[in-house]
Amino acid sequence: MTVDAIITADVLDVPSSPAQTVHRRRPPSWGLAYALLLPSLLGLAAFTYLPVLRVAIDSLYVTPHGAGGVTRFVGLENFARVLGDPAFRQAALNNLVYAAGTVAPSVVLALAFALAVRRSTRFNAVVRTILFFPSLVPLVAAASLFFFIFLPGVGLLDYYLAKLGVSGPNWIGNTDVALWSIVGLTVWKNAGYYMLFYIAGLQNVPRDHIEAATVDGANAVQRLWYVILPALRPTTAFVVTIALIHMLTAVDHVVVLTKGGPSNATNLLLFYIFQEAHENFDTGKAAAATVISVAALLVVSLGSLRGMEAGSRREA
Amino acid sequence: MRLDRHVGPALIAAAVATIAFVWATPFLWTLVAAFRPESAGSADMASLLPDFTPTLANFRLAFESGDFGLYYVNTIIVVVGVLGVQLVTISLAGYAFARLEFPGRDVLFYVFLVQLMLVPSALIVPNLRTTVDLGLYDTLAGVMAPYFASAFGTFLMRQTFRGIPRDFEEAAAIDGAPWWAIVWHVLLPMARPGLIAFAIVSVTAHWNEFLWPLMVINDPANHTLTIGLATFTKGAEGAKEWGVLAAGTLLVMAPLAIVFVAFQRRFVESFVFSGIKG
Numbered sequence: 327m328t329v330d331a332i333i334t335a336d337v338l339d340v341p342s343s344p345a346q347t348v349h350r351r352r353p354p355s356w357g358l359a360y361a362l363l364l365p366s367l368l369g370l371a372a373f374t375y376l377p378v379l380r381v382a383i384d385s386l387y388v389t390p391h392g393a394g395g396v397t398r399f400v401g402l403e404n405f406a407r408v409l410g411d412p413a414f415r416q417a418a419l420n421n422l423v424y425a426a427g428t429v430a431p432s433v434v435l436a437l438a439f440a441l442a443v444r445r446s447t448r449f450n451a452v453v454r455t456i457l458f459f460p461s462l463v464p465l466v467a468a469a470s471l472f473f474f475i476f477l478p479g480v481g482l483l484d485y486y487l488a489k490l491g492v493s494g495p496n497w498i499g500n501t502d503v504a505l506w507s508i509v510g511l512t513v514w515k516n517a518g519y520y521m522l523f524y525i526a527g528l529q530n531v532p533r534d535h536i537e538a539a540t541v542d543g544a545n546a547v548q549r550l551w552y553v554i555l556p557a558l559r560p561t562t563a564f565v566v567t568i569a570l571i572h573m574l575t576a577v578d579h580v581v582v583l584t585k586g587g588p589s590n591a592t593n594l595l596l597f598y599i600f601q602e603a604h605e606n607f608d609t610g611k612a613a614a615a616t617v618i619s620v621a622a623l624l625v626v627s628l629g630s631l632r633g634m635e636a637g638s639r640r641e642a
Numbered sequence: 643m644r645l646d647r648h649v650g651p652a653l654i655a656a657a658v659a660t661i662a663f664v665w666a667t668p669f670l671w672t673l674v675a676a677f678r679p680e681s682a683g684s685a686d687m688a689s690l691l692p693d694f695t696p697t698l699a700n701f702r703l704a705f706e707s708g709d710f711g712l713y714y715v716n717t718i719i720v721v722v723g724v725l726g727v728q729l730v731t732i733s734l735a736g737y738a739f740a741r742l743e744f745p746g747r748d749v750l751f752y753v754f755l756v757q758l759m760l761v762p763s764a765l766i767v768p769n770l771r772t773t774v775d776l777g778l779y780d781t782l783a784g785v786m787a788p789y790f791a792s793a794f795g796t797f798l799m800r801q802t803f804r805g806i807p808r809d810f811e812e813a814a815a816i817d818g819a820p821w822w823a824i825v826w827h828v829l830l831p832m833a834r835p836g837l838i839a840f841a842i843v844s845v846t847a848h849w850n851e852f853l854w855p856l857m858v859i860n861d862p863a864n865h866t867l868t869i870g871l872a873t874f875t876k877g878a879e880g881a882k883e884w885g886v887l888a889a890g891t892l893l894v895m896a897p898l899a900i901v902f903v904a905f906q907r908r909f910v911e912s913f914v915f916s917g918i919k920g
Contacts, residue, residue: 369791377768464850485688627759
């Protein structure tokens with residue numbers, strides 16, 4: 327979560343330094359500046375830059391698990407093994423479906439929620455709290471609850487569906503349904519978090535623009551489409567970016583609920599990496615898969631940064 | 643005309659209330675099921691109606707099968723440890739970026755920002771190797787280490803410091819105060835909203851974190867709440883003890899939930915602040 331917020335800063339950043347007065351009391355102290363940055367730079371070097379380098383190198387080697395295993399250079403063989411692994415291909419495909427299936431409804435719901443509860447009334451405050459609350463809960467805890475919710479027969483979902491005369495599928499046991507159950511959990515978990523950004527974004531939509539549109543005879547739908555949505559474009563770009571990053575970096579629910587199953591139906595890239603590293607001890611494959619997933623992350627981040635720049639330029 | 647104006651909002655309010663209720667059902671169920679006596683029968687385990695005399699039996703069983711006391715202690719150590727180090731690193735770096743001029747400042751700022759894309763959870767595999775090399779495998783320090791530097795926090799403090807008028811520092815500097823005294827006595831007290839916002843976001847993230855601790859920690863004595871809950875869930879599932887499962891989950895969620903309800907405005911403002919003002 328900590329990661330997310332920053333990108334907005336760039337996007338929604340109102341000019342943050344109002345007319346800085348240049349008083350120079352003393353000569354600039356470069357040494358002091360570098361000394362103050364040093365602790366952070368050490369952390370970044372060890373856990374952001376070194377790992378990228380390291381995983382790129384590791385992906386070219388194979389180390390047999392167990393004592394006496396000798397590391398040897400294998401070139402791109404690990405990538406060939408990963409790409410040839412049906413489980414990996416399934417995980418990559420699932421991840422695409424999962425991202426498409428989760429991001430769109432989460433963002434649309436977040437916007438709808440924000441529009442519905444943007445005014446600060448007591449009723450809205452309660453609703454906001456309820457909608458936001460799932461995002462404060464550990465994903466593991468959400469998964470534990472949903473284990474019961476998805477339980478066949480006696481679980482929460484089936485219990486109440488039965489009262490409506492509907493019999494549900496085996497929510498996490500059926501290969502055609504399981505991934506969509508994970509999608510449902512994730513939408514429930516994240517939509518309220520994204521809503522916060524839309525509530526904040528809505529406060530920055532110029533009131534007089536909306537009023538002008540109303541005076542010109544625009545109805546609610548037209549105001550939303552022609553005035554509010556364009557003004558929210560930077561917010562949307564930001565929310566979509568963090569939502570996509572979540573798709574590649576959070577698999578706690580898969581670990582607890584389905585372990586990627588049944589028959590890989592809910593396997594996702596990061597879960598595949600976790601399994602190769604933590605359960606199969608295939609460091610070469612885990613490294614190669616990490617390189618691929620980091621590349622995907624960079625594409626998402628850089629792509630959306632460009633999208634945001636375009637969005638904010640249109641604003642300006 | 644008049645009717646229209648009232649029916650529309652009423653329909654929206656009804657729809658919103660319905661969705662809010664659906665959103666809340668997992669938590670309502672947790673609350674009800676955690677206090678439901680076992681004798682109340684498992685066929686109606688899913689019922690949301692508290693039609694029984696509440697009991698703490700499920701919590702007693704939860705404490706018997708999971709070492710929640712230990713999990714709390716370990717989680718608090720991790721959360722406080724990460725935040726403590728972060729507050730130092732982000733204040734120092736934030737001050738450097740906000741107030742000092744030095745060659746390479748813009749480049750170094752981008753060096754920080756890259757961390758926002760390369761999220762630690764995507765790098766669990768190489769980070770685990772580094773943690774082993776540092777001798778931190780299977781320690782709580784190993785769980786904390788990747789988070790000591792925070793690009794997000796640095797950015798937040800830079801923005802916060804920049805928003806403070808320089809007059810205050812100039813006055814202190816004229817009185818001969820050294821830079822660290824200015825940071826400690828002048829800037830940090832005025833930067834409290836930023837520090838609190840960061841603290842809330844950081845504590846929430848690390849209280850809830852799962853995959854990385856799961857990779858690093860092996861010894862049950864070092865288990866955090868989320869790892870403990872995952873193990874515990876498996877046990878409760880096997881025994882079909884849904885009430886105990888609800889009680890255990892509640893134990894993990896409760897502290898943050900209570901703090902959230904008590905300081906709701908602060909929480910929401912912090913998350914928004916962290917996003918908007920950056």
